[in-house]
Structures are given as C-alpha cells and as structure tokens.
Amino acid sequence: MFEPPVQRLIDELSRLPGVGRKSAQRLAFHLLNVDEADTRRLAEAIIDLKEQTSVCKRCFNVTAGAECSICLDPRREPRHICVVERVQDIAVIERTREFAGRYHVLGGALSPIDGIGPSQLRIRELEDRIRHLQNGSAGSQNGEAIELIIATNPTIEGDTTAMYLARRLKPFGVTVTRPASGLPVGGDMDYADEITLGRALADRRTL
C-alpha cells in the first residue's frame, strides 16, 4: 500500500505493544513530517537504550554503569530492601517518596501456568544479599534490623510470590512485610470491588 520505507516503519511500529495498524500509520506519517534531526534523535535513543544500559549486578535495576544510582547512593539504607517484580515498578515506588532503602528486582512473579517457578526468579541472589548484609554487620554495624518489603503486584501471582518469599526467608530471621491492600485514596466506596473492600475491612486500622 505504502512505499517500502514507509511500510517497513509501519510494520516495525505495529510490533510495539498497544500500537495498532492505525496508530503505527499515524506515527509513521508524523515522523515523515518532522525534522530529520528529531527522527535521528529518536532512533539514536532507541539504539542507546541497548548500548548504554545494563543490569545492576546488585539489585537488577537498569543501569548505565555496573551498579544503579540507587545502589550507589550512600544515603539509602541498604538494610531496607523493597522487592519488586519488574524494573518499572521501582519508578512507581520512587515517586511516592516514602521509601529510602534499596530495591531488588525479582524479574517476575511465581506463575506455574506460565512455567515460572522460584528458580526463574532472582531469589537466590536476594538470599545472597541478605547473607552478605548479615555477615558484614557482625557487631560492627549500627545493628538496624533487615526489612524486606515484598512489593509484588496485588494479584494472585504477586501474593503467592510474597507468601513464598516470607516462608523461604524465615531462616534468616529478617522482617518481611507487604504494602497494605485497601481502598484507593480519593476513590469512591461505590466503585470498590468486593475483594478490595473485603481486604480493606479485614486490615482496618484503629484511629
């Protein structure tokens, strides 16, 4: 239908998640009309994404160096570790400004249907981190307790993963917590689903 260079870009754009034929066409024709400098910058950003990033060897966040900026930040408490499923979850938690510890990216959640068992997730690496923290602070450190916040998604898979981790990490004697489930702030009671409302009631707080 279109000239080959246009069609090829439309095909490539259509492979992106959430981009249909129609949006891919609109994007391609948009790019055809903008300055070449703009398209070149976009293309370079795509290439740089792969060439200039790697995985943080400690927490498995995306990083431009060997360790990510969060792991390198001395102001962040290394004994508070927030365990997330995916790299992008880190940004969501960072935005709350409620957490000043480090992260650990599991790389997913337990899901037998998809063939994801404990060995597919970075649980052994998490255990190594805990072991390292416990050995390193033998008497010398301020002795702050290690806390793991399991911030996997509030789904069946995420909940299962959290419960599995809590059980598996018991021998380490660390505190394992999970963010509260409940009604979204600013939401309307009418629109809450039963399961969320049920959990909100079960986890009610004394005022």
Next chain:
Amino acid sequence: MFEPPVQRLIDELSRLPGVGRKSAQRLAFHLLNVDEADTRRLAEAIIDLKEQTSVCKRCFNVTAGAECSICLDPRREPRHICVVERVQDIAVIERTREFAGRYHVLGGALSPIDGIGPSQLRIRELEDRIRHLQNGSAGSQNGEAIELIIATNPTIEGDTTAMYLARRLKPFGVTVTRPASGLPVGGDMDYADEITLGRALADRRTL
C-alpha cells in the same frame, strides 16, 4: 527518575502524537526487554524513512524514487486526478479499490485561521499538471475528459478548499467532482448527526 538512557528514550517517545508519559514508559521498558536485533531494526526503519524517501515530483506523494509507484504505473489513468489533503489519504482511497487514476497531494486545506491560503497549497502545481495534460493530448490522445475528484476532508476547511478549487479551475474546462457525503454504510440512522443526515437527504438518489 530513570537512568539517563531510559529517560532519554521516554522523553523522545513522549513527543510522538498520542503517546503520553505512561505509554512512553511502557514502550521504553518493552524495548528494554526485546532483542537488540528488534530495536535496531526499528531504529533503522526510522532513519531509513528519512533517508530513503522523498516527495514525488508530480503528485507529491511519498516515494522511494523520483516519482511514486502510482505515477509510474501505466495502467492508471493520468486524466483522472484525485486531489487529497495529505499523503496518508491516498492509502485510504487506495483501499477502496474504486479509483484507478492518479493523485495530487495539496498539503493541507484552506484555513485562514491557521494562515493557510491558496499559495501554501500545491494548487499551482495542480494547474501545471492539467495544462500539461491538455497540451500533450492535442488531438493525439484518446480524448478522455480530465476529471478532478476533490477528496479533501468533509470539514469546513475541506469543503471550502473544494469550492475554491472548483471555481479556480473553471477556466480549464475540466470536470470537478467531490465524493458524496451521507450516511455511513452499515451505520444506524439514530446515530447520524443532523448535518450528515441533512446532506444525505439533500443528495438523495432515485432508485
């Protein structure tokens, strides 16, 4: 929030039309997870779009050569010219398989508010094409009449442009037509807006 190479790509993707912060993030993390070959292909397609395309010198369609594939196709009637606002409109009309002539891309529609007057559109080039067709066929050609189908959008600007073209091209003695406006096929009378329904009634056909 994100490491610089990731943030840079998110920024670039956010500049695309219809792509918000959230979608840009989702796309960037998708690209982070796919094979490097895939991202490279996408980046190359973006660069090739600019490097391997130009504008057809006859109809102003996008082309990989000096003239577009439609202008080069000898089976397409050169004396039937469909005038469209933008390059992407050609694909829409091609998909109907109802038109076997050539195209002419105006580059927009008359819009005094946006400062687009006749000299901003490729009207002079259209007149040159008509003149060329009329001189070339002096007695020699099969003598088929020249028809211009003004397929600008059925908007105020598109309608104005069509009327302007019809008046301006009158001296050439060519037939100037416009696609019918009316009810969409398969649509429901209930959902038609008054203006469309009014036009459909005004342009009613005898069965």
